[in-house]
Amino acid sequence: MAINIVLAGPRGKMGTEAIKMITNDENFNLIACIDRKNNGKSLDEINHVCENSIPIYDNAKTCFEEMEPDVFVDLTIPKIGFEHTKLALQLNIRAVVGTSGFTEAQIDELSLLAEQNKTGCIIAPNFALGAVLMMLFSKMAAKYFPDVEIIEKHHNNKVDAPSGTALKTIEMIKQSRDPKKQGHPEEYEIVEGSRGGEIEGIRVHSMRLPGLVAHQEVVFGSKSQLLTIKHDSFHRESFMDGLKLGINEVIKLQKLIYGLEHVMDLD
Template sequence: MINVIVAGPRGKMGKAALEMIMKEGNLTLVGCIDRKNDRTMVKDIEGLPAFDALIYENIEECLTETNADVLIDLTTPEHGYNHTKASLNHGVRPVVGTTGFTEDQLQEITGICEDKGIGAVIAPNFATGAVLMMQFAKWAAKHFPDVEIIEKHHDQKLDAPSGTAVKTAQLIKEERTSKVQGHPDEKETLEGARGADVDGMKIHSMRLPGLVAHQEVVFGGEGQTLTIKHDSMNRASFMSGVNLSCEKVMEIDTLVYGLEHLLE
């Protein structure tokens, strides 16, 4: 049995994580971290599952007073980064679904993991289908170097482009010959119309109510196009990846960035 803390239990992803823990038999909730409801039982908060675990506003108190093995963080980039460092310093292994980490931050976290000899998992996307979409896109880039990425998320998402889109671009870049796409004299009559530029490929971000998490990777070639698409219809789609990460993080002693490295 793995003892877990959930940061952000009242958020949509946090609630989905609590419901997953309630359903699955390999995880035990020992505490939650939230910005309100300090020292309140999870079961006493309307809309949350009936867990006999305390909510803490102070992460240091939570990490000290609970016998946790893993911290599941599904909050914001700023809080996710701080929570990750705090948990590692307490010997608790973080599983983080928050995107927006910089390369410097990832290197810092890797250094802490290796100094402590414990693992961490940061995944831009915990949906298995999204991971497969990224891997298929990497494969396709060997044959279709002209590509654009369109990512669509709910209008409460804080970072743009999404971590999944950035990760996809990084994977494509590993296989694709660097090139600037489009007409050499192309001009934007409205700034930003062509999207963000990563190694010559474009990333476009949409933010609308009604969306959850969606991405299309569109390749173009002579007389043909190829579209690789993934849609998450609800947040339960991410939970099998969160559960797998909680198990696998107990077996590693460094930072793993991306769920694909944990899939067989």
């Protein structure tokens, strides 16, 4: 039986790719979209990639109650995405969230709600499977290379910095690395922010430029050597295999997981 899906964020570039993937998969059924600007219209009126008359709602609660989806996919912005996901879990609708920028407190709140309602939820800072592997390899490397900096590069319309991928990478590195002060003990910045942000001694640098999509380098330094673990997404199509995996796996869950690595077969 096909999985009935509601998608929030159909006008964005990520949403457009998601619509292509969902409508081309025989196991998925896109039944509605949520968009703040186009209430009452159909998806074929606002997005050329879809020829079906899929209804659009501006009110998530109305959409969820009338359409009764199996899975809700959110590809919006942090503030709206959090409210959407919270509402979905309250209504026992499983959620797959590609929106980055949630705070730790927000993730904790959603995790508690998912557990209480026994409703699956996957929040993925990055749906590109190569990016997930980059994070896992970085966790492995940090055990042997504790001096590390992260350079993440995204398109100039990204509103949060550092990226969710960078924060997730740091979270995973911290599992293998003790806090460590890096650089010269008396270093100083002539231009404020030159050394980037810092979490437990890990420096993170964010670039925002036209032409970029999603790119990250994790650079480890040691005596006479460097190890660089790098991933590049050149098109948002690169995220669709991970999104597809998330939708298929969230059906089996009764709790929230943060990061696709928890549902990937890595044995």
